[in-house]
Amino acid sequence: MERLFQLREHGTNIRTELIAGVTTYVTMAYILFLNPLILSATGMDKNAVFFATAVGSALVTLMMGLFVNFPVALAPGMGLNxxxxxxxxxxxxxxxWQVALGAVFVSGLILILLTVSRIRQLLVVAVPDSLKYAITVGIGLFITIIGLKLGEITNIVYLGGPSAGAVAKGTPVTLKFFEWNLTIAHFVENKVALLTLIGLVITAILAVARVTGALLIGILLTTLIGIPMGVTNTEAFFKTPWIPNFSQLYIGSLDIKGALTGGFFEIVLVFTFVALFDTFGTLIGTADKAGLLHRPDSEQKIGRAMAVDATGVSLGALLGTSTITAYIESASGIAAGGRTGLTSVTTAILFLLSVFLLGPLVAIIPDAATAPVLVIVGVMMMSAVKKIDFDELGTAIPAFLTIVMMPFTYSIANGIGAGIVFYVVLNAFRNLFTKEKVKIHWLMWTLAVLIVLRYIFITE
Known part of the structure; x- marks a missing residue:
C-alpha cells in the first residue's frame, strides 16, 4: 500500500483513506438511482443503465486511483445526462439513444486528442471565467426545471407549434413555456407532486444540516414515505433480481456512424465542450482542497487525471451510459482526510459491489424521490453565480444570456452559443470604440464563427 500510494509522503494512512473513500461513495451514490431515471426518458431500460452507471463509475474511478493516485471519483455527470x-x-x-451514446463516445475520443495534444488546456484558457461560471449556473437551472417537471410540479407546454404527438415526430416547435400549478388542491389531488414537495423539504433539511450523504438519504426516505401514499411501486422490488440480467445490457449498443453522419455533430460538440470545462474546474478545485495543487508533480498529475477522465467518457458510452466525469462530491472524501488514490480505489470497490446489492432498490425509486435531488443539485450549481462580475456589462450580458437561454429555450447548446457570440461581439466593439481593451482569444473568435454558421445552416 505504501509503495503504491505513498501514504506517508501524503500525510495519511490506510484507515483515513478507507473512511474517505466510503464518505465519497455515500455522498455521490445518489447517481446510481438518479441516472437510470433520467436516461429512462429516452426509452433506455433502467436496470441496464444502472449496471452501466455502477460498473462505469467503478472502472474509471479505479483507473484514477491506480494510475493517477488522485482522491477523485468519477460517475455520469449531472447536466450532461x-x-x-x-x-x-x-x-x-x-x-x-444509440446515436446519443455514439456522440458521447466520439466526444471522449476528441477529449483524449485534446488532452494528449495539450489543446484542452489552451481551450480552458481561451474561454473567460465568467462564461465558465455561467455555464455551470445555466445547467443548474436547466436541471432544476427537469426536476420540477419530473415531480409533476410544473409542465412544459408547447405554443405556436404542433401537438405533443407531432413533437414526438420531430416537428419544430416555435415556443415553449412552463405551466405551473402551485395550488393546495393540486398537491392534494396529485400524489406525485405532494411526495415531491415532501421530499424536497426533507432533502433540503438534511443538506442544510450538513448530513453526510444527504441526497442519498433524502431519496431513500422519500421512497419510504411514498409506499403508504401509493406512489412507490413496491412490486418492482420483488420482481427485480439481485443479480443483474447480463443478457439485457447495452454494452456496445452505441451508434457512432449515426452520430457522425446524421447531421448531429453539434451534439458531439456540446458533450465535448461542457465536459471540457466541467472536468477542469473539478480537478483543479479538488486538487487545491487536497493540498496537491502546488506539489512539484501537480501539473503532471492533473494531466494524467484529464487523460483518465477523457478515457472514461468513451468507456461509459461503450457500457451504455452518458458522459462519465470527475465529481465535485469527491471533496467530501478529501474533507474526511483522503489524499491518495486509495480513497478512489475504495469508492470504486463500493460502486462495483452496488451492482449486486442495489438493483431492486433502484427499481422502486419513484420520480418524486429523485426530483428533489435535481432541485438541490441546481442550488449547488447556482453558487457559481457569485463569481460573475455583473457590474461589468461586457462580462454580465454574455454570462446572463448563457444562464437564461439554457432553461428558457430548454437547450444547453443555445446557452453556450449565445454566451460565446455575445462575448466576442460586445468586447470587439468595446475594443474599437473605447480605451478599455479586452483580450479576446483567437479560439473564441473561431468558436463564435462556428456557432453563427451553425444557426445559419442548421435551421431546426
Whole structure:
C-alpha cells in the first residue's frame, strides 16, 4: 500500500483513506438511482443503465486511483445526462439513444486528442471565467426545471407549434413555456407532486444540516414515505433480481456512424465542450482542497487525471451510459482526510459491489424521490453565480444570456452559443470604440464563427 500510494509522503494512512473513500461513495451514490431515471426518458431500460452507471463509475474511478493516485471519483455527470435525455427523449428528441451514446463516445475520443495534444488546456484558457461560471449556473437551472417537471410540479407546454404527438415526430416547435400549478388542491389531488414537495423539504433539511450523504438519504426516505401514499411501486422490488440480467445490457449498443453522419455533430460538440470545462474546474478545485495543487508533480498529475477522465467518457458510452466525469462530491472524501488514490480505489470497490446489492432498490425509486435531488443539485450549481462580475456589462450580458437561454429555450447548446457570440461581439466593439481593451482569444473568435454558421445552416 505504501509503495503504491505513498501514504506517508501524503500525510495519511490506510484507515483515513478507507473512511474517505466510503464518505465519497455515500455522498455521490445518489447517481446510481438518479441516472437510470433520467436516461429512462429516452426509452433506455433502467436496470441496464444502472449496471452501466455502477460498473462505469467503478472502472474509471479505479483507473484514477491506480494510475493517477488522485482522491477523485468519477460517475455520469449531472447536466450532461440531462442533455442526453433531452436530445434522445422519446417525445421531442432529435436522435435515438444509440446515436446519443455514439456522440458521447466520439466526444471522449476528441477529449483524449485534446488532452494528449495539450489543446484542452489552451481551450480552458481561451474561454473567460465568467462564461465558465455561467455555464455551470445555466445547467443548474436547466436541471432544476427537469426536476420540477419530473415531480409533476410544473409542465412544459408547447405554443405556436404542433401537438405533443407531432413533437414526438420531430416537428419544430416555435415556443415553449412552463405551466405551473402551485395550488393546495393540486398537491392534494396529485400524489406525485405532494411526495415531491415532501421530499424536497426533507432533502433540503438534511443538506442544510450538513448530513453526510444527504441526497442519498433524502431519496431513500422519500421512497419510504411514498409506499403508504401509493406512489412507490413496491412490486418492482420483488420482481427485480439481485443479480443483474447480463443478457439485457447495452454494452456496445452505441451508434457512432449515426452520430457522425446524421447531421448531429453539434451534439458531439456540446458533450465535448461542457465536459471540457466541467472536468477542469473539478480537478483543479479538488486538487487545491487536497493540498496537491502546488506539489512539484501537480501539473503532471492533473494531466494524467484529464487523460483518465477523457478515457472514461468513451468507456461509459461503450457500457451504455452518458458522459462519465470527475465529481465535485469527491471533496467530501478529501474533507474526511483522503489524499491518495486509495480513497478512489475504495469508492470504486463500493460502486462495483452496488451492482449486486442495489438493483431492486433502484427499481422502486419513484420520480418524486429523485426530483428533489435535481432541485438541490441546481442550488449547488447556482453558487457559481457569485463569481460573475455583473457590474461589468461586457462580462454580465454574455454570462446572463448563457444562464437564461439554457432553461428558457430548454437547450444547453443555445446557452453556450449565445454566451460565446455575445462575448466576442460586445468586447470587439468595446475594443474599437473605447480605451478599455479586452483580450479576446483567437479560439473564441473561431468558436463564435462556428456557432453563427451553425444557426445559419442548421435551421431546426
Amino acid at each position: 440531462a442533455y442526453f435525455a433531452v436530445v434522445a427523449a422519446q417525445q421531442g428528441g432529435v436522435v435515438s
